[in-house]
Amino acid sequence: MASITRCWKNFPLLNSLIQSALKRVRQHRAALVAVLCIGLSGVVQADTSVELQALKLERQESALYMSGEWRFDMPSALEEALLKGITLYFVTEVEITQERWYVYNQRIANAERHVRVFYQPLTRRWRVNISPQPFNLSGLGMSLGQSYDTAEEAMTAVRRIVQWRIANAADVNPDAKQNISINFKLDLKQLPRPLQIGVSGHTDWNIFYSKSQRLELTP
DSSP states (O other), X not given: OHHHHHHHHTHHHHHHHHHHHHHHHHHHHHHHHHHHHHHHHOOOOOOBOOEEEEEEEEEOSSEEEEEEEEEOOOOHHHHHHHHTTOOEEEEEEXXXXXXXXXXXXXXXXXXXXXXXXXXXXXXXXXXXXXESSOHHHHTTTTOEEEEXXXXXXXXXXXXXXXEEEEEEGGGOOTTSOEEEEEEEEEOGGGSOHHHHHHHTTOGGGOBEEEEEEEOOOOO
């Protein structure tokens, strides 16, 4: 009797594990179906052109801040993916290095800005979250979030960078030869695994920008 009783007590845990596994299966299946739909309806196009406009690097008392705006047209395949419930992730990475003649350049600072955008069908609103870490690592604990009424408003929030802290002020030496590298991309690694495989090689999903230049502070 004791053995049977212990067995029955384990049923709720077993049921919870089964439900969790079924949920993951449904999520992967939904992502795979979305990939197939997007792949069948999409048209192969050139890579999306990305520009960084109104770049501003300001040094204040304690930090160096970056502002600017990414300019790119949202491919129709990505718009369709959002409406089908697929979450998109964009990441901006900045690295500041100092030139040294006797060895490799020294990395002074590094910062990341992860942006997640998705559509909420029940409320018909768009949600944007911003985090200094990938969402698969930080969850929502360190992110800032806001909802928008339209896709255009949400994408404006994705594209715009305002007073983003990228380095400590003490690390920026105006008398030294320092360079800044700025990279931006649609981060496919944070998508569900079936979706990563499905969009591989589709140029609609290749949103990327990379540039290195001398670090010059905005007057």
